[in-house]
Amino acid sequence: MVDAAMVAQDVPDRDQELSKLAESAEAAIEHARSLGASNSEVSASIQFGLNVGVRLGEVETLEHSRDRGLEISVYFGDCKGHASSGDLRPESVRSCVEKAADIARFTQADKCNGLAPAERMATHFPDLDLWHPQPLDAGATMGRALECEAAGLDNPAITNSDGASASVGFGLNVYANSEGFVGRRDGTRYGQSCVLVAGEAETMQRDYWYDSRRAYDDLEAASATGHEAARRTALRLGAKKIATCEVPILFAPEVASGLIGHLIGAISGGALYRKASFLMDSAGQRLFPDWMRISERPFLPRGPGSTSFDAEGVATHDRDIVSGGVLNGYVLGSYSARRLGLETTANAGGVHNLAVESGEHTAPELMRQMAAGLLVTEVMGQGVSIVTGDYSRGASGFWIENGEIQHPVDEVTIAGNLKDMFMGIEAVGTDVNDRSNIQTGSILINKMTLAGS
Amino acid sequence: MTDALKLAEQQLLAPGGLGHSDLEKVLHHLMGPAVDDGDLYFQNTSHEAWSLEDGLVRSGTFAVEQGVGIRAISGEKTGFAYADEIIMPSLMQASSAARAIAQQGSRGTVQAWRRQDPRALYLPDDPMPTLSADQKVDLLRQIDTYTRSLDPRIQQVMVSMAATHETILVASADGSLAADVRPLVRLNVSVIAQQGDRREQGSDGGGGRFSYLELVKDNAWQRFADEAARQALINLEAVASPAGAMTVVLGPGWPGVLLHEAVGHGLEGDFNRKKTSAFSGRMGEKVAAEGVTIVDDGTLPQRRGSLNVDDEGTPTDQTVLIENGVLVGYMQDKLNARLMNMKPTGNGRRESFTHLPMPRMTNTFMLAGEHDPEEIIASVDKGLYAVNFAGGQVDITSGKFVFSASEAYLIEKGKVTQPVRGATLIGNGPRVMQRVSMVGNDLKLDAGVGVCGKDGQSVPVGVGQPTLRVDSLTVGGTSTQ
Numbered sequence: 007m008v009d010a011a012m013v014a015q016d017v018p019d020r021d022q023e024l025s026k027l028a029e030s031a032e033a034a035i036e037h038a039r040s041l042g043a044s045n046s047e048v049s050a051s052i053q054f055g056l057n058v059g060v061r062l063g064e065v066e067t068l069e070h071s072r073d074r075g076l077e078i079s080v081y082f083g084d085c086k087g088h089a090s091s092g093d094l095r096p097e098s099v100r101s102c103v104e105k106a107a108d109i110a111r112f113t114q115a116d117k118c119n120g121l122a123p124a125e126r127m128a129t130h131f132p133d134l135d136l137w138h139p140q141p142l143d144a145g146a147t148m149g150r151a152l153e154c155e156a157a158g159l160d161n162p163a164i165t166n167s168d169g170a171s172a173s174v175g176f177g178l179n180v181y182a183n184s185e186g187f188v189g190r191r192d193g194t195r196y197g198q199s200c201v202l203v204a205g206e207a208e209t210m211q212r213d214y215w216y217d218s219r220r221a222y223d224d225l226e227a228a229s230a231t232g233h234e235a236a237r238r239t240a241l242r243l244g245a246k247k248i249a250t251c252e253v254p255i256l257f258a259p260e261v262a263s264g265l266i267g268h269l270i271g272a273i274s275g276g277a278l279y280r281k282a283s284f285l286m287d288s289a290g291q292r293l294f295p296d297w298m299r300i301s302e303r304p305f306l307p308r309g310p311g312s313t314s315f316d317a318e319g320v321a322t323h324d325r326d327i328v329s330g331g332v333l334n335g336y337v338l339g340s341y342s343a344r345r346l347g348l349e350t351t352a353n354a355g356g357v358h359n360l361a362v363e364s365g366e367h368t369a370p371e372l373m374r375q376m377a378a379g380l381l382v383t384e385v386m387g388q389g390v391s392i393v394t395g396d397y398s399r400g401a402s403g404f405w406i407e408n409g410e411i412q413h414p415v416d417e418v419t420i421a422g423n424l425k426d427m428f429m430g431i432e433a434v435g436t437d438v439n440d441r442s443n444i445q446t447g448s449i450l451i452n453k454m455t456l457a458g459s
Numbered sequence: 460m461t462d463a464l465k466l467a468e469q470q471l472l473a474p475g476g477l478g479h480s481d482l483e484k485v486l487h488h489l490m491g492p493a494v495d496d497g498d499l500y501f502q503n504t505s506h507e508a509w510s511l512e513d514g515l516v517r518s519g520t521f522a523v524e525q526g527v528g529i530r531a532i533s534g535e536k537t538g539f540a541y542a543d544e545i546i547m548p549s550l551m552q553a554s555s556a557a558r559a560i561a562q563q564g565s566r567g568t569v570q571a572w573r574r575q576d577p578r579a580l581y582l583p584d585d586p587m588p589t590l591s592a593d594q595k596v597d598l599l600r601q602i603d604t605y606t607r608s609l610d611p612r613i614q615q616v617m618v619s620m621a622a623t624h625e626t627i628l629v630a631s632a633d634g635s636l637a638a639d640v641r642p643l644v645r646l647n648v649s650v651i652a653q654q655g656d657r658r659e660q661g662s663d664g665g666g667g668r669f670s671y672l673e674l675v676k677d678n679a680w681q682r683f684a685d686e687a688a689r690q691a692l693i694n695l696e697a698v699a700s701p702a703g704a705m706t707v708v709l710g711p712g713w714p715g716v717l718l719h720e721a722v723g724h725g726l727e728g729d730f731n732r733k734k735t736s737a738f739s740g741r742m743g744e745k746v747a748a749e750g751v752t753i754v755d756d757g758t759l760p761q762r763r764g765s766l767n768v769d770d771e772g773t774p775t776d777q778t779v780l781i782e783n784g785v786l787v788g789y790m791q792d793k794l795n796a797r798l799m800n801m802k803p804t805g806n807g808r809r810e811s812f813t814h815l816p817m818p819r820m821t822n823t824f825m826l827a828g829e830h831d832p833e834e835i836i837a838s839v840d841k842g843l844y845a846v847n848f849a850g851g852q853v854d855i856t857s858g859k860f861v862f863s864a865s866e867a868y869l870i871e872k873g874k875v876t877q878p879v880r881g882a883t884l885i886g887n888g889p890r891v892m893q894r895v896s897m898v899g900n901d902l903k904l905d906a907g908v909g910v911c912g913k914d915g916q917s918v919p920v921g922v923g924q925p926t927l928r929v930d931s932l933t934v935g936g937t938s939t940q
Contacts, residue, residue: 061733070540070556073813086517092524093543102523109519112592116517144559168735168856203735203856208889210737212856245857247933250703280512280615281658282651387861388850389883389935393651393660398700398883398935400852400861417859419883419935421702457702457885457935 017139018054018176024190027052027180030076030094035184037103038080043110045081045121046103047183047318050094055175056142060151062167063159068144071175080106084115118344121318126350127187128315128322135307136193138221139176147172150198150228157232158202163240168201168212170232174222187319196222200235204243211242211414213384218441220308238383241404245414247458248405254379254432255420255454256372256406259439261385262362262449266300268424269293270357270444272392273333275342284395284425285333292331293428297365300328304358311443317355325351327360362434362446369437369448374409376432376450381406382420395424401456415458422454462577463767467628467638471501471525475546479572482630485547486569489531489554490632493561496532496793497554498631500770501545502812507587508621511599519592528812529553533561535798541813570634575774578767580760581668583640585624589670595620598675606650606684610692614658615651620644622671629772637772643667643763643919645908646674648683652691659880661691661865665906667761683906690847690866693878700867700882700936706842707884707932708835708870712903713847715824715922718753719911720851720860721888726780726788727806727818727913728795730855737858737889738786746786747892750828753781755790757805757821763907764822764921768805771816775805780823781892792818810916820911824923828898832926835897837873843882843934844868844875858888883935891929899926 031048038046052074059067076099077090087110091102155170179191199216215235219225257265269285277283285293304322306312315321318340326334338346339354373381386400398421404411422430435447472478482499489497503525510518527550528541538560542549590598599618606616621644628638647664663686667673674680709717722738730736738746747753757775759765766775771793780788791799792807795818808819836844844867851862864882868875904923911920 065536065560067537067539067815068560069815070553071813072541072543074543088518088520090520090522092522092526095544098523102521105521105523108592109521112596113517113519114515114596116515119517166733166735168733207740208737210735210856212735212854280617280651281653282615282660284658386852386854386859387863387883387885388852389861389863389881391660391881393658394880396881396937398863398881398937400859400883400885400935402859416857417885417887417933419702419861419885419933421700421881421883421935421937423937455702455935455937457933459704459933 017141020137020178020192023052023178024180027178028182028188030099031180031182033096034076034078034099034103035182037100038078038107039184041103041107043080043082043107045184046078047121048076048078049179049181050076051177051179053175053177054142055173056144056147057171057173058147058151059169059171060148060155061169063152063156065148066169076102078103078106080110081120082110084117084119085110085113086119087113118341121183121185122320122340122350124185126320128189128319131314132305134305134312134314136220136312138194140222142174147174154198154200154228154232157229158200158236161236161240163204163243164202164236165206166203168203170200172198181317181319183319189315189319191313194220196225198225198228198231200232202235202239204239209243211239211245213239213242224308242414245402245416247417248415249459250457252453252455254376255451256376256379256381257449258381258383259437259447261382262446263439263442263444264385265449266360266362266444266446268390268392269428270337273336275336275338275346277392278336279342279345282393284393288333289335291333293333294328294331295431296331298328298331298431299326299363301326301361302357302359303361306359309359310441311357311359313358316352320350320352320354322352322358357443360444364436364438364447365433367433367435369435372433372435372448372450373406376406377409378407380415380456397422397424397427418456418458420454420456427451427454463583463640464574464638466583466640467626470503470626471545471628477545477547481547483569485550485554486630486632488551489529489558490569491558491561493533494531494558496632498530498629498771500528500812501628502526502625504623504625504811506621506623508619509595509599510619511603512617514603516596516599524811526812527553529557530815531558531560532794536560537815539815569632572636573634575635575637575768575772578774580758580765580767581642584642584670586622586642586644586670587624589672602648602680602684605681606648606688609688610652612652612654612692612695613650613688614653617649620646627770629770631772635772637768639767641668641766642670644669644671644674646680646683647908648687650687650691652695654695657695659691659694661687661689661694663687663690664908667763667907668765669761693866694880697878697880699938700879701934701938702936704931704933706839707929707934708839708842708844709927709929710846711899711901711926712923713905714845715905715924716848716851716862718825718924719820719823719922720853720862721886721891722753722781723820723823724853725855725858725888726790728789728791728799729818731789732795732799736855741786744786745784746889747781747784748895749784750898751781751784751892751895752826754779754826755806755820755823759822762822762904762921763909763919766821769807770809771807773803773805773807775821778804790818790820792816808918810918814916817914819913819918820920822904822921824904825925827900827902827925830897830899832899832901835899835926835928836870836875838897838928839870840872842870844870845882845884853888859885860888861885879936881936885933885935891932894930895927896930897928901925
């Protein structure tokens with residue numbers, strides 16, 4: 007192995023780095039002001055990390071990363087310009103501000119441009135328990151990746167490996183604007199993943215598993231990730247097509263979160279004000295069965311999407327986006343809110359920890375409930391239209407009959423319209439995937455078209 | 460001819476006071492015990508984008524990024540670090556981090572510089588100043604007005620225009636010293652048309668390694684606007700796509716994304732070295748129907764996927780992948796070529812200095828056959844004619860690929876009839892290639908908007924093909940009638 011001492015790096019000094027980012031941001035705002043900008047807003051970040059890739063018991067790659075950057079939006083009245091720089095040297099920051107100002111001289115006035123309302127800025131910055139640094143230790147990270155893959159290769163069904171990886175990353179960010187708001191964010195992230203192959207030649211199948219956490223101690227054992235990757239890969243052997251039919255579909259948690267992602271896409275400000283959403287004017291309408299509840303919880307300790315302010319400094323808050331099956335509101339930043347004549351929902355930059363409320367049933371119970379149908383564990387391709395709600399994607403998974411898995415399935419598509427699919431949700435399982443910013447259990451949908459042989 | 464190497468040295472090395480001897484010094488430092496190869500990749504990229512919606516050019520953006528990525532290779536191991544400052548202390552620090560991958564052993568050597576012969580598939584000039592900011596804003600508004608005038612059902616028009624200017628310099632321990640200065644422009648038009656309660660989208664675009672002037676010459680942009688509007692209006696009439704296995708005719712040009720997914724990725728060297736591709740170990744075997752010849756060609760002048768040299772300094776090439784149905788070549792970067800005892804093919808590409816290179820496609824297409832497109836359609840009794848695609852995805856290992864049609868029609872009794880929506884095609888790459896029964900004489904390359912993603916890295920690529928008939932492909936729609 008390498009001499010770990012040679013490459014172990016100290017934990018970055020968070021407060022010192024954040025202060026440097028805040029200084030860069032404030033210098034940029036000051037420069038924008040000196041150029042005559044009426045307002046400006048800046049986001050400055052730095053990330054440190056280490057990523058190790060191993061394959062068949064050997065280390066293949068060791069990547070050290072350190073990314074810095076700053077982006078600024080400047081407003082001259084209602085005209086806006088934007089620019090970014092990949093480093094934080096004072097001369098780079100100044101030239102970045104000047105570029106943004108240049109652009110603003112040519113863009114057209116839009117009354118909806120501008121900073122988010124001052125009265126909505128975050129004023130409380132609770133500790134969300136997101137910072138759990140450890141020295142960037144190449145030796146330990148290699149060890150974790152090797153252990154992960156070795157556990158997977160232990161499974162006799164596994165014939166090859168596409169490799170395992172382990173990573174450590176620390177990120178710091180400052181958002182500041184010309185009205186005096188300065189918000190600091192921090193977060194650590196530890197991850198590991200493993201991709202394995204079972205079978206030979208034309209029967210080859212591949213699957214993976216991963217874990218990702220804010221704190222190292224919350225990661226599952228590296229060997230557990232490898233074992234799970236192997237188990238999932240082996241289960242795929244002997245996959246076959248099935249005949250075209252209409253059946254219930256059970257989405258496993260990893261793919262179910264994608265479905266909720268399509269909902270978020272369709273109720274996001276950008277899609278709505280462009281009239282490019284099948285869910286236009288749907289606030290206040292019932293889109294789901296009456297027991298369905300989807301909430302946003304930005305303050306979850308160690309949560310993957312936790313933050314006390316959004317990308318414009320607006321204070322985040324807990325809310326139910328869907329309750330009683332009814333859509334209560336949209337997902338807006340200040341620009342799209344003004345376009346729609348509404349108020350920002352503190353979602354500039356996205357949603358912060360969505361949770362779909364689970365019912366009482368485990369995934370095996372949901373299989374018994376659907377009796378016959380397809381359990382989908384992977385979807386492929388881009389066949390989702392937010393404009394029309396049409397959904398048609400490649401899928402693989404398992405054929406269920408009498409509530410039990412019969413055999414693996416691949417090379418089929420599943421199709422429907424998202425509006426019908428949302429209304430056709432029959433249950434949400436208790437098997438929640440808590441690694442994701444969108445946390446849901448398995449989702450059972452009453453009926454979709456499955457195309458096969 | 461303007462020398463890319465001189466330009467690159469001026470832009471990337473001179474500001475930090477670096478010369479050839481400094482590069483040698485860093486490479487010597489990098490080539491520590493057991494390091495047998497290594498390279499320094501310097502890059503500067505500037506990028507701008509202007510966009511219009513609701514008739515207003517309400518935003519524009521400019522980004523600049525610069526740095527150096529340093530790689531040390533020891534057998535199959537790669538150590539990598541990068542720095543966003545191109546000065547000696549940062550280079551030495553990054554090379555220390557990169558070389559720590561190697562175990563104890565003998566030290567590799569740094570060869571004397573060998574310069575690549577310069578070549579010029581495109582001009583090195585920065586495309587951004589070829590139109591003034593005023594002209595850019597005016598052009599976007601002109602496109603908006605024109606597109607809206609095409610049909611009263613057009614409700615929304617979005618236009619975006621972007622340019623990138625990238626300078627790279629690669630200095631490698633094997634003595635190669637190469638540079639490339641790469642312009643890239645792109646224009647996209649996207650429309651939403653409405654009829655009653657129904658809304659449909661259409662989009663089109665194009666670009667390449669040239670200046671903005673190519674987009675305004677003879678109003679070249681008009682065909683993107685016409686095409687985007689036409690697609691949206693046709694989709695307003697579309698019925699639900701049939702579901703099930705059927706004969707599919709693929710149109711020429713952009714539908715070549717099928718080859719990119721079904722064949723291209725599976726023939727990248729890394730997957731074949733690891734034996735995780737559905738095409739692994741099949742060199743010399745018949746993997747596609749007779750008459751199918753597929754190439755990857757990074758040497759086409761001004762194409763979006765073309766490069767003078769790849770991101771490891773290897774000149775790009777025309778690589779035949781499948782010749783008359785037989786697998787004859789893989790796409791390689793230096794590392795995988797060495798480990799497989801093959802030659803690098805100029806396919807080593809990376810998104811930026813913060814990423815490691817890997818084998819990637821450039822412009823990948825199928826050569827023309829002998830059939831008239833009309834003859835191909837007339838040969839189908841009942842099937843699907845897919846003309847445009849939103850994009851695709853592949854599972855290299857099982858060979859499964861998926862792609863989604865954004866414009867497709869039914870074929871009934873040899874005639875193209877009803878437009879359909881929501882058609883997704885799914886198949887197994889090697890198996891589908893065996894089922895190509897007719898190849899058209901109308902080879903067309905795409906208009907220049909393709910982006911390929913692999914392991915989180917995006918690079919610009921080109922695709923192309925003639926009209927093709929595939930016997931039996933699974934079509935995923937909602938209609939089971």
